[in-house]
Amino acid sequence: MYRIKALNKISPAGLSVLDQSRFAVSTDVENEDGILVRSADMHEYVFPENLRAIARAGAGTNNIPIDRCSEAGIAVFNTPGANANAVKELVICAMLLASRNVVGGAAWVKDQAAAGADVEKVVEKGKSQFVGPEIQGKTLGVVGLGAIGVQVANIATKLGMTVWGYDPFLSVDAALSLSRMVQRANDLETIYKNCDYITLHLPLNGDTRGMIDASALQMMKSGVRLINLARGGLVHDDDLLQALESGKVACYVTDFPNNKILTGRNVVAIPHLGASTPESEENCAVMAAQQLRDYLENGNIRNSVNLPALEQPWSGIARLCIIHRNIPGAIANITKVLSDDNVNVENMTNKSKKDYAYTVVDINAKIRDDVVDEIRALEGVLRVRLLSH
Ligand SMILES: NC(=O)C1=CN([C@@H]2O[C@H](COP(=O)(O)OP(=O)(O)OC[C@H]3O[C@@H](n4cnc5c(N)ncnc54)[C@H](O)[C@@H]3O)[C@@H](O)[C@H]2O)C=CC1
Numbered sequence: 001m002y003r004i005k006a007l008n009k010i011s012p013a014g015l016s017v018l019d020q021s022r023f024a025v026s027t028d029v030e031n032e033d034g035i036l037v038r039s040a041d042m043h044e045y046v047f048p049e050n051l052r053a054i055a056r057a058g059a060g061t062n063n064i065p066i067d068r069c070s071e072a073g074i075a076v077f078n079t080p081g082a083n084a085n086a087v088k089e090l091v092i093c094a095m096l097l098a099s100r101n102v103v104g105g106a107a108w109v110k111d112q113a114a115a116g117a118d119v120e121k122v123v124e125k126g127k128s129q130f131v132g133p134e135i136q137g138k139t140l141g142v143v144g145l146g147a148i149g150v151q152v153a154n155i156a157t158k159l160g161m162t163v164w165g166y167d168p169f170l171s172v173d174a175a176l177s178l179s180r181m182v183q184r185a186n187d188l189e190t191i192y193k194n195c196d197y198i199t200l201h202l203p204l205n206g207d208t209r210g211m212i213d214a215s216a217l218q219m220m221k222s223g224v225r226l227i228n229l230a231r232g233g234l235v236h237d238d239d240l241l242q243a244l245e246s247g248k249v250a251c252y253v254t255d256f257p258n259n260k261i262l263t264g265r266n267v268v269a270i271p272h273l274g275a276s277t278p279e280s281e282e283n284c285a286v287m288a289a290q291q292l293r294d295y296l297e298n299g300n301i302r303n304s305v306n307l308p309a310l311e312q313p314w315s316g317i318a319r320l321c322i323i324h325r326n327i328p329g330a331i332a333n334i335t336k337v338l339s340d341d342n343v344n345v346e347n348m349t350n351k352s353k354k355d356y357a358y359t360v361v362d363i364n365a366k367i368r369d370d371v372v373d374e375i376r377a378l379e380g381v382l383r384v385r386l387l388s389h
């Protein structure tokens, strides 16, 4: 029985992937084998000895200490694309909210009613203060052309916008999905200087933290509208507050409000609702649970952010799953331990991702615990699991 801890509310459709006869899922299980998580901050999380995998039902993994997981031989999964449509739809909404001051207008109407005014009369008099431009004919800059950015860029062309996209690491899949109407920018400056609307769709990491700072804002068009449904940390709050105050930024719509940014003028704050649709929550939960199950039961890896993709059909009665450093001699050392003990390898796959590698070995005979321990003790080996079929 595998023990799975859910650190956030996970859609029941996802939980149903984990058959109750083999998986015990709860919020308070101890020494868990796997974790299902959405946005819970895991940076201070103490890993129990048994923990083998963390599945993030969502895209961003900045809430998970990836390096610490890798060193502990814990696979981290996410669910690329599973919530992209939900975010795309909210970005369209955000662009309109950034333009038409629906939020300000709606609050004003309620205030009028509360103050005893005849609302039908005052709306016609007062509405001019909420005038805002159309998005058709304007220029949109999309920073990050992954699962979400591509969808946003493509649909914006259909809304009559001129669209620029920037992504220095554009994947082949994303390039193939991107509309030919979207112009590729070679640098951020092109986006900053040319766009009336800028929307962020890239991960928060050491390179991107605080990228929207005074120097970036200075390059932008006066009255630019900034949409951030990616992560709050991409923006330097103090610099943005100044730009809002001066009117350089006409509106900032964020899915990641904090107390500081909420003090700014023309800030539309959404409580992290980008992926909060039943469809997206279900997609993410199902995908995360399937990946977690396949890893725990079969050692297969799909959509891991710290380990290579590897899927091997079973061809023996037992399977060794070895996470190790990506160093010369690692595979030779493993096969030597096996051959010294007369263990015949039926099938074997090795894949690497940056500093880490993963080797799956199928064998058709029982293997002694001390042989597994010998592999565990090899230089660079981080985690060994023995699965049976
Ligand atoms: N508000 C919400 O509820 C949600 C927010 N997100 C956020 O949106 C981000 C993007 O999500 P997806 O599109 O699904 O991820 P993705 O991984 O498919 O796309 C991210 C893209 O950003 C690009 N990128 C990386 N560094 C870059 C840089 N320095 N400059 C420009 N592009 C760069 C990558 O090459 C990749 O194409 C996530 O990392 C997450 O932080 C994602 C889903 C829901």
Ligand SMILES: O=C(O)CCC(=O)C(=O)O
Pocket: 038, 039, 057, 058, 059, 060, 061, 083, 272, 274, 275, 276
């Ligand atoms: O689970 C959620 O609601 C957060 C989604 C998100 O931010 C992500 O997928 O990166």
